[in-house]
Amino acid sequence: MKTEPTRVAALLLTAGLGLAATAGWSAESLQDVMKRRGLSQQDLLAASKTYVPTGKRDEFVAFSSGGQSGQIIVYGIPSMRILKYLAVFTPEPWQGYGYDEESKKVLAGGKIDGKDITWGDTHHPAISETNGKYDGQFLFINDKANPRLAVVDLRDFETKQIVVNPIMKSEHGGAFVSPDTEYVMEAAQYAAPLENRKFQPLEEFNQKYRGAVTYWKFDRKEGLLRPEQSFSFEMPPYSQDLSDFGKGPSDGWAFTNSFCSERYVGGIEKGRPPYEAGCSAKDTDYLHVMNWKKAAEMVKSGKGFKVINGHKVIPMDVAVKEGLLFLIPEPKSPHGVDVTPDGKYMIVSGKLDTHVSVYSFDKVMAAIKAGKFESKDPYGIPVIGMKDALHTQVALGLGPLHTQYDSKKCVAYTSLYVDSQVAKWNYCEGKVLDKISIHYNIGHLMTMEGDSSDPKGHYLVALNKLAIDRFNPVGPLHPQNHQLIDISNDKMQLLYDMPVPLGEPHYVVAIDANKLKPAVRYKVGTNSRTDKPHPGAVRAGEEKTVRKGNKVEVFGTLIRSHITPETIEVQQGDEVTIYLTNLERAEDETHGFTVSTYNVHASIEPGKTVSVKFKADKEGVYPYYCTEFCSALHLEMQGYLLVKPKGWKPTKATLAAQAYTEADYKATLKKIADTQAVIDSVVGFITSVNYKDFPDVVALVEDATDQLNRTKDAKARHEAAAAKKNWEQANLWAEQVFQYQVKAADIGLRAKTYLEQHGAKKAK
Numbered sequence: 017m018k019t020e021p022t023r024v025a026a027l028l029l030t031a032g033l034g035l036a037a038t039a040g041w042s043a044e045s046l047q048d049v050m051k052r053r054g055l056s057q058q059d060l061l062a063a064s065k066t067y068v069p070t071g072k073r074d075e076f077v078a079f080s081s082g083g084q085s086g087q088i089i090v091y092g093i094p095s096m097r098i099l100k101y102l103a104v105f106t107p108e109p110w111q112g113y114g115y116d117e118e119s120k121k122v123l124a125g126g127k128i129d130g131k132d133i134t135w136g137d138t139h140h141p142a143i144s145e146t147n148g149k150y151d152g153q154f155l156f157i158n159d160k161a162n163p164r165l166a167v168v169d170l171r172d173f174e175t176k177q178i179v180v181n182p183i184m185k186s187e188h189g190g191a192f193v194s195p196d197t198e199y200v201m202e203a204a205q206y207a208a209p210l211e212n213r214k215f216q217p218l219e220e221f222n223q224k225y226r227g228a229v230t231y232w233k234f235d236r237k238e239g240l241l242r243p244e245q246s247f248s249f250e251m252p253p254y255s256q257d258l259s260d261f262g263k264g265p266s267d268g269w270a271f272t273n274s275f276c277s278e279r280y281v282g283g284i285e286k287g288r289p290p291y292e293a294g295c296s297a298k299d300t301d302y303l304h305v306m307n308w309k310k311a312a313e314m315v316k317s318g319k320g321f322k323v324i325n326g327h328k329v330i331p332m333d334v335a336v337k338e339g340l341l342f343l344i345p346e347p348k349s350p351h352g353v354d355v356t357p358d359g360k361y362m363i364v365s366g367k368l369d370t371h372v373s374v375y376s377f378d379k380v381m382a383a384i385k386a387g388k389f390e391s392k393d394p395y396g397i398p399v400i401g402m403k404d405a406l407h408t409q410v411a412l413g414l415g416p417l418h419t420q421y422d423s424k425k426c427v428a429y430t431s432l433y434v435d436s437q438v439a440k441w442n443y444c445e446g447k448v449l450d451k452i453s454i455h456y457n458i459g460h461l462m463t464m465e466g467d468s469s470d471p472k473g474h475y476l477v478a479l480n481k482l483a484i485d486r487f488n489p490v491g492p493l494h495p496q497n498h499q500l501i502d503i504s505n506d507k508m509q510l511l512y513d514m515p516v517p518l519g520e521p522h523y524v525v526a527i528d529a530n531k532l533k534p535a536v537r538y539k540v541g542t543n544s545r546t547d548k549p550h551p552g553a554v555r556a557g558e559e560k561t562v563r564k565g566n567k568v569e570v571f572g573t574l575i576r577s578h579i580t581p582e583t584i585e586v587q588q589g590d591e592v593t594i595y596l597t598n599l600e601r602a603e604d605e606t607h608g609f610t611v612s613t614y615n616v617h618a619s620i621e622p623g624k625t626v627s628v629k630f631k632a633d634k635e636g637v638y639p640y641y642c643t644e645f646c647s648a649l650h651l652e653m654q655g656y657l658l659v660k661p662k663g664w665k666p667t668k669a670t671l672a673a674q675a676y677t678e679a680d681y682k683a684t685l686k687k688i689a690d691t692q693a694v695i696d697s698v699v700g701f702i703t704s705v706n707y708k709d710f711p712d713v714v715a716l717v718e719d720a721t722d723q724l725n726r727t728k729d730a731k732a733r734h735e736a737a738a739a740k741k742n743w744e745q746a747n748l749w750a751e752q753v754f755q756y757q758v759k760a761a762d763i764g765l766r767a768k769t770y771l772e773q774h775g776a777k778k779a780k
């Protein structure tokens with residue numbers, strides 16, 4: 017496709033006339049639309065609460081677990097528009113995750129016993145906190161199936177680290193952060209021997225199988241978890257589950273649920289009752305109460321732990337002796353234990369009990385201080401009486417599962433799985449305030465910043481396990497249904513159903529959008545996964561190919577609309593590494609890169625340097641190209657990898673003959689002059705108004721100027737070639753000048769439209 021100057025000029029005209037042209041048409045009235053689409057007043061009210069007009073942004077940004085996809089889904093609230101899938105535990109081609117060398121290193125951190133694990137089961141995301149409030153800097157998420165934890169940096173929404181839990185075989189009760197994110201907690205799910213690759217018979221379950229809760233030390237400055245400074249509590253084999261950190265008055269303590277304190281081991285095939293019966297036989301399970309601050313100090317001082325698989329573990333007897341670990345009975349088979357924003361209470365709901373139980377932190381502390389325990393569990397851990405710890409219990413309905421908080425004092429929301437409802441209630445006074453039905457079978461629920469010490473209210477999202485009949489059918493495997501509920505008034509109002517098209521999301525966290533300030537570009541030559549300068553980075557004009565033995569290293573660059581180099585010649589059997597730096601400074605000017613059939617791909621955002629590596633094991637010709645539609649001449653952003661067979665000798669080399677005449681050259685020069693006139697008029701408009709007051713426009717102007725500056729070199733080249741009457745070279749370099757002009761004009765028009773739409777005023 018060619019961009020003619022006349023088209024650019026036509027664009028200019030329409031940019032000015034667009035509004036006037038549509039004003040005369042008669043539109044459908046609101047009543048017409050309601051009638052035609054069968055919408056009620058209530059529907060319109062709901063729609064007006066979720067609709068975000070074009071160009072406007074959402075108030076909150078949600079990070080949803082992507083379940084079996086091993087990813088994170090980012091969406092806006094209240095529009096429920098999906099913004100991005102973040103690659104975390106599984107290869108993701110768009111982002112080059114698992115297809116470029118830098119991200120492969122991150123994924124390699126998640127290898128278990130030397131093997132790649134290419135899938136993950138993400139459950140519970142957590143946003144980093146400062147003083148108990150979301151700070152928008154980092155995001156953590158667990159992999160339940162393969163006990164791992166990942167760190168996402170919210171400066172660029174990229175995964176930077178994956179760590180494998182050294183002593184667990186599954187992990188569900190994470191991720192949770194301490195109020196200042198010094199530690200990230202995860203609790204095991206299914207008990208197993210803590211020693212790696214060690215068999216123990218199920219008959220010795222009570223003696224040899226163990227649960228655990230791990231505290232990963234987080235180094236905020238480097239944005240990395242520090243395994244050598246992390247530690248775990250050895251726990252009874254009770255199937256530990258969700259957890260939470262204390263805050264405010266309960267800071268320093270942490271809480272973890274369990275759902276099979278029966279220590280049942282199943283055996284349906286041997287005629288024994290199944291797990292579901294054995295694990296719910298007793299009326300209560302145990303809430304684990306840990307003094308993590310004291311434990312961390314003890315471990316720091318080099319005492320009180322043993323080393324298992326290279327990891328520091330506090331044995332149960334030490335935890336008991338040092339007063340670090342206590343149990344409290346809790347209604348059976350709970351999921352969440354959720355500390356209230358003021359840190360005074362811990363709310364637990366047993367899925368098989370109709371109550372939510374509100375435990376008082378003060379009462380728990382008083383019992384511990386007084387040494388008032390009702391018993392000890394089989395491992396010698398003191399058990400605090402339920403009555404001595406409870407503030408109140410409230411009957412909410414069937415299958416209470418998870419609780420989140422409102423900005424209004426004492427107001428909580430609890431999901432009711434069996435009833436398919438959300439209950440709004442007051443935990444200080446212990447009374448139900450409102451209930452709303454959802455569709456269907458809600459698991460977790462989530463309010464805005466609703467698990468922090470500063471919940472924001474406004475909205476609640478019901479994370480429904482089943483969608484059944486809510487959407488257009490797409491086969492037996494259904495999407496999940498996230499339902500948006502308005503909680504700003506006394507009565508809850510259901511606003512919107514969003515099908516979630518990727519895995520089974522379990523938990524979501526949502527943050528005030530103003531707290532997120534992600535970058536739009538990297539410093540040129542950055543390895544985004546380490547945030548350090550990339551040794552493979554080069555600047556324009558420094559591109560080169562280096563051969564050492566059979567290792568070939570290509571140091572290349574990308575900028576609209578060419579890849580340098582445009583041919584890579586290697587011998588069959590060579591090991592090829594291609595480093596690529598995106599030289600763009602403009603927002604959203606990402607280039608992609610792939611080489612045909614070599615299974616490599618990279619996404620190279622402005623400033624980033626990445627590398628792809630492969631063995632050129634097949635003789636042949638392999639096109640490479642940019643995979644992002646980055647510019648009008650994106651298709652031309654191409655090159656050839658030539659893999660020559662061993663012993664190949666060049667014969668007579670003839671490049672495709674291209675005949676151009678002086679007339680062609682002159683015509684191109686005319687085109688350049690016409691385009692320059694268009695550019696001058698756009699520049700005239702921009703500089704006639706207060707464009708400097710608009711940072712977005714200033715960035716566009718910088719980008720356009722950058723493109724225009726590039727014409728100087730090409731102009732010198734076409735003039736030099738013309739002087740030698742080499743009309744082919746002269747014409748092609750003149751065409752290159754035109755290409756830079758077109759890009760500059762394109763950007764200029766975007767700036768002009770922006771200024772017109774944002775009410776720019778005449779410059780003084």
Ligand code: RUQ
Pocket residue numbers: 139140188258351459460521522523
């Ligand atoms: S969960 S609802 Cu892992 Cu908390 Cu599935």
Ligand code: CUA
Pocket residue numbers: 576577606607608642643644645646647650651653
């Ligand atoms: Cu760069 Cu397409």
